[in-house]
Amino acid sequence: MKNNFYQHLLILCSISFLAACSSSYPEKGSGGLAENDFSAGFSPVLPDEPLGPEHGLRFDWQINKLHLDMLVQEGAKWCFPAAVVQNQERQNRIARELEGNLLLDAANDLIIQRKSLNKLEQQLTYVTSQADCTPPNNQENQQQELTTINTLFTLLNVDNQFAHNSSEINPKYMGNLAQAANILDENNELTLSITGHADASGSVDYNEKLALDRANQVKRYLSIFGLNPKRINASSLGSSAPLFQGDTAAVQLTNRRVSVEILSKSNTSASTNPRGLL
Structure with a gap:
């Protein structure tokens, strides 16, 4: 797959470059569903500017x-x-x-x-x-689930989740957890993988423990709000994977966080067919 990817990538890079240099664009409203995507109007090319x-x-x-x-x-x-x-x-x-x-x-x-x-x-x-x-038998159901996943991702990965040197959850993020738990209660096929993070102000060992405490605290509150803890996996990366680089107060605030991935069991199992079977 990897060789195939890079062959296609070279072709697509050339096509994208030529398309970006063209002055002909479809009229607004004729670009299909991609117009709802922010990146649909984002050009990687900056013409007439110094490199x-x-x-x-x-x-x-x-x-x-x-x-x-x-x-x-x-x-x-x-x-x-x-x-x-x-x-x-x-x-x-x-x-x-x-x-x-x-x-x-x-x-x-x-x-x-x-x-x-x-x-x-x-x-x-x-x-x-x-x-x-292969596509699932009911693509409408899958689209509904993807919309739910996107909503959960937005709720659970906001900024300003924790105070400095603390695993206590900020009240606004607490509200997001309550909303997410309610949504997850109606979507039993979804599970969560929560990874705790810390800013770079402490030692490696301390940050590892603090980040894990944060992940477990989010798991705890989601459980309090009614989500089965067996649907949640909590882990820690300490300060080894900051969201942003720097040591300003704003950057450190953003790096004091959990990152949450939403996993779908039903789609994966429903959309794979063993080789050789019709």
């Missing part, structure tokens, strides 16, 4: 987008729909950061996105070596 760091970041953004598009074509949309939705949301966030000239934030998110796409590619390679990723 600078932003050009390189926008090129990396385009490479990641092509990588994600290729994985979708290979079947990731059907085998790992939740992962695809969350990678698309992160791709949109990077585009917003680049448009807002938040270059350091975009650079760090690009690293996270690249790792996430590589992980998705490895998972897809393993699955497609044994089965075919």
Whole structure:
């Protein structure tokens, strides 16, 4: 798959470059569902400007987008729909950061996105070596589930979750957890993977424990709000994977967080067929 990906990637890069240099665009309203995506109006090309760091970041953004598009074509949309939705949301966030000239934030998110796409590619390679990723029998139900996953991702991955040196949850985030628990109660096929993080102000061992306490605290409150704890996995990365780089108060506030991935059991099992079976 990897060789196939890079062959297609070279072709798509050339097509994208030629398309970006063209002055002909479809009229608004004729671009299909992609017009609802922030990145649909985001151009990786900056014409008539001196080359600078932003050009390189926008090129990396385009490479990641092509990588994600290729994985979708290979079947990731059907085998790992939740992962695809969350990678698309992160791709949109990077585009917003680049448009807002938040270059350091975009650079760090690009690293996270690249790792996430590589992980998705490895998972897809393993699955497609044994089965075919095919559309589910009821695509309308899957679309509803993906909308739910996107809502949960937005609720659970907001900024300003914890105070400094604390695992106590901020009241606003507490409200988000209550909403998420209610949604999850109506969607039994979804589970959560919660990873705790800390800013870089403490020692490695201390940050590891604090980050795990934060993940477990989120798990605890989701359980209090009615979610079965068996549907939640909690782990820690300490301060080893900051969302943003830097030591300002705002950056540290953002890095004191949990990152939550929503996993779907029903879609994965329903959309894979063993090789050789009709």
